[in-house]
Amino acid sequence: MDHGVTSSTLGAVGAAGLSPLDLFLHASFVVKLVMIGLVLCSIGVWAVIAEKFFLLRRVNREATEFEDRFWSGGSLDDLYESDGARPMNPMAAVFGAAMGEWRRSARIAGADLARGGARDRIDRAINITVARENDRLGRHLVFLATTGPVAPFVGLFGTVWGIMHAFGSIAAMHNTNLSVVAPGISEALFATAIGLVTAIPAYVAYNVISNSLDLFTDRMEAFGTEFAAILSRQSEERVERADAVADRKA
Incomplete structure (x- = not known):
């Protein structure tokens, strides 16, 4: 009769070690x-x-480099052509979305952000871009969030299953000596140990990475x-310059 962990198995484990x-x-x-x-x-x-x-380290470095170029006092149009039109990092994507919307509004309504809805459209473009980049950076985090709490229970299931079969085999041997019991119980508990080794890094990493993503989103x-x-x-x-020119002409 197959009890999962046979008497020969227990003996083999006892001889081979743990x-x-x-x-x-x-x-x-x-x-x-x-x-x-x-x-x-x-x-x-x-993985x-x-x-x-490496992703967060790279995007933070690229964001710092982009902000240095942005605050260097150069032309925003030139920066848009070099970085914003085809952004290679999240910060440039935010800049490109806002600048692109501002350019479109300028062509349509003279870039009057103070009087029309262009400012609202720019804000929406920025918010949408930030959300999209945040989703992209946070891809696969759900795997960590799921593995952290679930892995110990999966390991516990393996432990319970292993102990049931180990006790079944021990009962068949009619021997409760510790040298006979220990190997089968150890095999079962090893599943829980693997579950914890899997869950702890996942749980800690999820919190650390989530905090880093929140800081970058901010x-x-x-x-x-x-x-x-x-x-x-x-x-x-x-607008003020345009109004001043109009007043002088009047």
């Missing part, structure tokens, strides 16, 4: 599937962590708000 490889090899089929699934999830977790670490929103104010001031100055 190394992780031995625990896996002598576990029941279901527990092996649980362990393999958790290991694959762990690999996925570390997402590495990808987000940075994009602050830049967008400041740039919209700059465009508004430029529009008001342009």
